[in-house]
Amino acid sequence: MPNFKKYNYNQDAMVVINFEEQIQPGTFEFTLHNLIDNHIDLSEFYKNYSNDAGGRSAYDPAILLKIILFAYAKGITSSREIQWQCEHNIIFKALSCDAVPHFTSIASFVSSYPDAIESVFEQVLLVCDQQGLLGNELFAIDGCKMSSNAAKEHSGTLPELEAKRDKIQRRLRACIKEHKKLDGRKPNERERKQQLTSATETLGKEFERINKFLKTATPRMGQGKKPTEVKSNITDNESAKITTSKGTIQGYNGVAAVDKKHQIIVEAQAFGEGQEHHTLEPILAGIKQRYARTGISPDILKAQAIITADTGFSNDANNHYLRREGINAYIPDNQFRSRDKTFAKQKEKYGKRHRDTVKGVKAVIPSSEFIINKKKKTCRCPAGKEMWLKNDIIANDGKRKLFFEGKLTDCRQCDLKHQCMRNPSSADTREGHGRQVSITYTNGRTATDWMKRRVDSRYGKAIYGHRMSTVEPVFGNIGTNKRLNRFSLRGKTKVQGQWRLFCLVHNIEKLMNYGAIA
Known part of the structure; x- marks a missing residue:
């Protein structure tokens, strides 16, 4: 029998370490550490601090930003988990200089500074441009639908919520009535009375929650030409029920514009609607304003940068806007494949597209x-x-x-x-x-005919071919590799701040791979 040295994992050790030596060059934490310390102005965070004349010392925003972004890069979004990592993980200790912020401080930092987070996002974009990572020739736009911190079971139109409230009230009255009947009976009914008491408390809380929402809520209208009422949510009424390839979720659509050269995200916004066509104009306006503020380009859209997006962003209003503003865009309608000779034999090869019966409607x-x-x-x-x-x-x-x-x-x-x-x-x-x-x-x-001619041209097909390879890997990296597939905050402003933090992780990783941050 070989003679091996004995070992025991269940033991403590006093180890002397140097925090700076733990942050090794070529790693994400090294790029993050040097980027925040040497290239980013964090003064935008200082506005909410008022302890310069007295009070307890606060954690430096640089420390909090480092540990949060590093945690997100590891797929960790829980504030409690980040606190635990700061207590036990050597890299978190190195980035925080052995500080252990309470989870409430971490959660408050993520949700309280959406404007400051946008400033950091903008400064990182400027660093990417200075490092030569932006091509500024083609931008691909798409949306990434993610669940929010709200249950879809708490959604409904106002009449539906009123009906649900009334149903809960009837069940509540029935529980109270049965409880009164059991009051005069033998002690062996104690277990049933406890069940009724628990059910009454639960139903009462749910009734009060819905009733309180209905007293102040107004109907939430959709984005169509003839807006109709859409479902509200009593937990986060700025989120929406969104249909995805994996089913229906209650969440937000994180829309991003990605530069083709190195897949840098140049604009990121969150929207509480599943439809994407109404998000195109705000995203393009955001790109234009961000490039002007950073001094990269006074008007990147007038400079004929190419804009491409999938069919979800196509409608008559958007095509009219693009033609009126002279924007060099290629956004196909949902019939563009049927006009392409390349796909002429698709039905023969794969068969006709089969549509099942939906909601009791017969397929014909x-x-x-x-x-x-x-x-x-x-x-x-x-x-x-x-x-x-x-x-x-x-x-x-x-x-x-x-x-x-x-x-x-x-x-x-x-x-x-x-x-x-x-x-x-x-x-x-x-x-x-x-x-x-x-x-x-x-x-x-019409403007739609103008866009069809552009997309159907040989050049248009070649341009649109770059869309998927530009933007889809970005969402794959954020959602699959980084496991950032759910928002933990509520409200559009806070969710948008967290979405930009997700995008910051992606951009900093690109700086690590292709830049030279020191």
């Missing part, structure tokens, strides 16, 4: 399977039958809408009517109607 043969001739104003159904032109409408914005309907005699005898019509029996009545199809197109002179 889509309108894309109907052959429509816009010049002749004719339409032929999948069974080969001619449909009649029911209506022809010309809108003020240059759009034209054609409405076609199948002939009753054709639809009644058609073998495809059960796949084609949601209510096939309507074709069997005299007052019924056949399958209806509509198409909307323009006269070629």
